[in-house]
Amino acid sequence: MEHWTTEDLPVPDQFGYWRDAICDAFTPLFPRRPAAHATASSPGGMTGWVRAAPVGSIRLAEIASEPQLHLHGRSEVARTTEDVTFVNLVLEGTCVGRQAGRTCVVNAGDFALFDATRPFGLDYRSTWRVLSMKVPNGMLTPLITDSDGRTAVSFSxxxxxxxxxxxxxxxxxxxxxxxxxxxxxxxxxxxxxxxxxxxxxxxxxxxxxxxxxxxxxxxxxxxxxxxxxxxxxxxxxxxxxxxxxxxxxxxxxxxxxELSYARTVMKSRVEACAADLDSATRPTSMSTLAARWGFADLSHLNRVFRTQKGCLPSEYLSRRITSASS
CATH class of the missing domain: 1.10.274 (Enzyme I; Chain A, domain 2)
Known part of the structure; x- marks a missing residue:
């Protein structure tokens, strides 16, 4: 997972780094601070952090910072190299979003869509935290009726x-x-x-x-x-x-x-055990395995594992080792 933060930077360098970091995790943006937060004593100050990770063709980023306005105008659109839509879920604070003549208020718990191929603006009026998902338009817009008319709309x-x-x-x-x-x-x-x-x-x-x-x-x-x-x-x-x-x-x-919630949890435990055994590079203590994945004891693990996998975990491991060596 990628991580950027302004915390360890000198105050005069924070805003410039923030501008570059958020553009890297998000899309070409022109961030601007409200006058009240751009004081003469710390003209470059900006606290914030970004964590980002790809999930296949989708990219997720959690972003948190101070009040500010993000502009994705015509010049930023011209520099955008990806045909993507952002799904922004507000976790803390409030965002006023604008695109295609529409304005939406996105409160904590709400999400809204913004198409990076067209200008938009995001106005964060207090300290905020957002989970932003960048999705290729070819994956999302065909699924939405009137996708052009659904950006800058708050979904509660x-x-x-x-x-x-x-x-x-x-x-x-x-x-x-x-x-x-x-x-x-x-x-x-x-x-x-x-x-x-x-x-x-x-x-x-x-x-x-x-x-x-x-x-x-x-x-x-x-x-x-x-x-x-x-x-x-x-x-x-x-x-x-x-x-x-x-x-x-x-x-x-x-x-x-076919499975109740309780049995779904138990199936997850068995699959986790099997994954541990698949990756084992040396003999594994079955009692340790049982404790690690929440079974009452070894006999409980043996009973449930055999029901789901058709063999004991020790037999499962033995077969995997034999298969790997042949």
């Missing part, structure tokens, strides 16, 4: 599709630099479908395919579970709280699938 979590899309963006960002290629392809497809579902809605919210929406939310939850089991248990209450749904709603999401 009061819209069910927008709520799920925002939660999925945050979940993907949490494990952006630790995803396998197969996960990236599936996750990107699910994420873009969710964003298109939200952005394609009218003000009265078009009827969407609820079954597809539930499937996409499960995909986001499954990605979150796969990450969280590294830290210990993933109780339903914790996951429900993370996605701002009730525990009852969480369990309902899995009623139409």
């Amino acid at each position: 979590p009061t819209n069910a599709s927008a709520h799920v899309a925002s939660a999925a963006m945050s979940a993907v960002w949490q494990r952006a630099d630790r995803m396998e290629r197969a996960d990236v392809l599936a996750t990107n497809s699910a994420l873009l479908t969710l964003i298109a579902s939200a952005a394609g809605s009218s003000e009265n919210e078009r009827t969407c395919d609820s079954r597809s929406l539930r499937a996409e939310m499960r995909a986001a939850i499954n990605a979150y579970v796969a990450e969280q089991i590294r830290c210990g248990s993933v109780p339903a209450e914790q996951t429900a709280r993370r996605f701002s749904i009730s525990v009852r709603k969480l369990h309902q999401l899995y009623e139409e699938t």
Whole structure:
């Protein structure tokens, strides 16, 4: 993951570095500070940081800084080399966005789209933090009805599709630099479908395919579970709280699938164990493996692993070593 910060720079150098760093993580921009924040005593001062990581063809960046105006005008458009749209999820603060004659107010929890092939402006009026997703237009705009008319429009979590899309963006960002290629392809497809579902809605919210929406939310939850089991248990209450749904709603999401939520968590544990065994370069203690991935004891790991994989973990490792040496 790439990381830029002004924290360790001399104050006079901060704003120049910030301008270059944010353009590198985002797109050609002309950042401008409100007069009240550009004091004579620190004309170059600007606190802020950027963390960025690619997820396949999509690039995610978390950006935080002080009040400022970002202009992406005609000269910046001329220097833009990528045909992309930005999906900006505001995590803290408020942004007033403008594009194509439209103005939107994007509060914390809301997201909005901005097309980098056309001029736009982003006015952050207080300390702010944003999760920005840069998506090739060829991947996103074909999925959205009237994509030209959906930029600079704020999508609020009061819209069910927008709520799920925002939660999925945050979940993907949490494990952006630790995803396998197969996960990236599936996750990107699910994420873009969710964003298109939200952005394609009218003000009265078009009827969407609820079954597809539930499937996409499960995909986001499954990605979150796969990450969280590294830290210990993933109780339903914790996951429900993370996605701002009730525990009852969480369990309902899995009623139409073969696996309940609890069994989904257990499957994730087994897959994590198998991945550990696949990458093992020396004999692995099965008791250590059981403790690492949250099983009660070795017999619990053996029982569940054999149910899902058809063999004991020790046999799984032995077969892998034999296959690698042949």
